[in-house]
Amino acid sequence: MAWLKNQKARVLPKSSFGQAIYYCLGQWDKLVAFLQDGRLELDNNRSERSIKPFVIGRKNWLFANTQRGAKASAITYSIIETAKENGLNPFHYLIYLFEKLPNLDLQDKDALDQLLPWSETLPPICRMNN
Known part of the structure; x- marks a missing residue:
């Protein structure tokens, strides 16, 4: 997450990379939940x-x-x-x-x-x- 926050400050928010970073940060809690509970599936x-x-x-x-x-x-x-x-x-x-x-x-x-x-x-x- 630290790397994402560091990159967020260095990229344009509307660029493809910037949008990917913002998306990832916005989904961080779901990613952590998936990694902490092996019963959860990555997709539906x-x-x-x-x-x-x-x-x-x-x-x-x-x-x-x-x-x-x-x-x-x-x-x-x-x-x-x-x-x-x-x-x-x-x-x-x-x-x-x-x-x-x-x-x-x-x-x-x-x-x-x-x-x-x-x-x-x-x-x-x-x-x-x-």
Whole structure:
């Protein structure tokens, strides 16, 4: 950062190099956060890839011409893509959810947690290799 601040004083702000320095200084906190937390990804390519099927198929989603339809579509895609990111087979995971959710004990605070895509208690049939 010291080098960037030193260069900032030596270059024209509107030059390409000056703009790069100003940009880098403006993004410094994000760069530091990325370097300090190894779980963070440098770009959002994975999330972009996960919404690509939705963007490509949007003409197939004509039923989403209402807020309720759009919300249902967003929830469905969110569940499916989160399942994929957690190594689950979306089809088997959805079947499992449809079987378990109607009988869920809402008084049991851990019951819903056990159905989440990252839960270790999910049956093997939900895993991607099945």
